[in-house]
Amino acid sequence: MNPIIQSKDLPDGRRVETEDHPGGERVVRHYQDGALVSEAHFETLTTGKNIHREFDRHNHLKRESHFYGSLDIAVNSDFSNGTKTGERYFVKRKLASRRSYERARLKYKDMPMADASFKDFGAHLLSLLAAERKAATAARKSHIPNRENAEKINKFCRQLIANGLHADAPIWIKNPKHTLGEMDHKASNKLVQKLTRAGASRIFVCEIANYGEEGQNSGHLVVELSKTRTLRPKLLEYIARLAQEEGFDGDPDDGQDYAYVKLD
Numbered sequence: 524m525n526p527i528i529q530s531k532d533l534p535d536g537r538r539v540e541t542e543d544h545p546g547g548e549r550v551v552r553h554y555q556d557g558a559l560v561s562e563a564h565f566e567t568l569t570t571g572k573n574i575h576r577e578f579d580r581h582n583h584l585k586r587e588s589h590f591y592g593s594l595d596i597a598v599n600s601d602f603s604n605g606t607k608t609g610e611r612y613f614v615k616r617k618l619a620s621r622r623s624y625e626r627a628r629l630k631y632k633d634m635p636m637a638d639a640s641f642k643d644f645g646a647h648l649l650s651l652l653a654a655e656r657k658a659a660t661a662a663r664k665s666h667i668p669n670r671e672n673a674e675k676i677n678k679f680c681r682q683l684i685a686n687g688l689h690a691d692a693p694i695w696i697k698n699p700k701h702t703l704g705e706m707d708h709k710a711s712n713k714l715v716q717k718l719t720r721a722g723a724s725r726i727f728v729c730e731i732a733n734y735g736e737e738g739q740n741s742g743h744l745v746v747e748l749s750k751t752r753t754l755r756p757k758l759l760e761y762i763a764r765l766a767q768e769e770g771f772d773g774d775p776d777d778g779q780d781y782a783y784v785k786l787d
Contacts, residue, residue, distance in 0.1 A: 748780060
């Protein structure tokens with residue numbers, strides 16, 4: 524059988540052409556004023572592994588990705604004029620070191636072996652982030668509480684709970700169609716459980732988006748902090764790590780009643 528080719532004209536002289544092959548491979552080509560700009564190949568193997576390859580207008584490979592699921596495990600290779608220049612690894616949707624990737628790869632027999640000839644970008648970046656977290660933790664421990672800042676946080680969190688659709692997280696997350704941020708239900712439920720075990724008195728899901736039969740999603744949590752001295756520091760530290768994963772700084776302990784967790 525011949526591939527099915529479809530073409531769509533876009534504004535400003537652009538055109539997109541898709542070529543679907545009987546075996547499941549898809550090729551997408553982008554044109555500008557009739558000239559090929561880029562080409563991408565998408566393929567899903569019978570094992571479930573996805574392979575994406577991107578080419579420039581000279582048909583030189585620019586990027587190649589092998590992955591399972593939503594980056595359950597992935598390796599992204601970059602190329603310059605068709606020559607490989609580096610690799611990045613992901614495990615459970617997070618940037619990973621080469622060592623972590625290789626450990627996870629044992630469960631995925633057809634994932635490529637890590638190329639040790641390149642610098643381990645993930646390990647380098649993760650070490651910098653770890654040093655940053657260590658410094659931030661030390662700063663929080665020596666922090667002098669600021670009551671004014673605590674009131675600002677409390678006011679923001681109370682408004683977030685009051686505005687829009689909200690729910691009690693441990694109850695809300697029991698619905699398999701309810702998710703947090705870009706996580707699936709399993710990961711969302713795990714996060715709520717971790718916050719509960721860390722000592723959260725209550726957890727509110729705020730600004731819930733309702734998609735009808737498709738379910739509900741939210742990227743905003745408000746955590747009522749524990750008053751217990753042994754639990755409170757650990758809970759704030761865990762919330763700070765969540766904030767850092769999203770590119771934010773965690774709030775120090777100013778005696779506030781609530782903490783905000785942004786997940787998207």
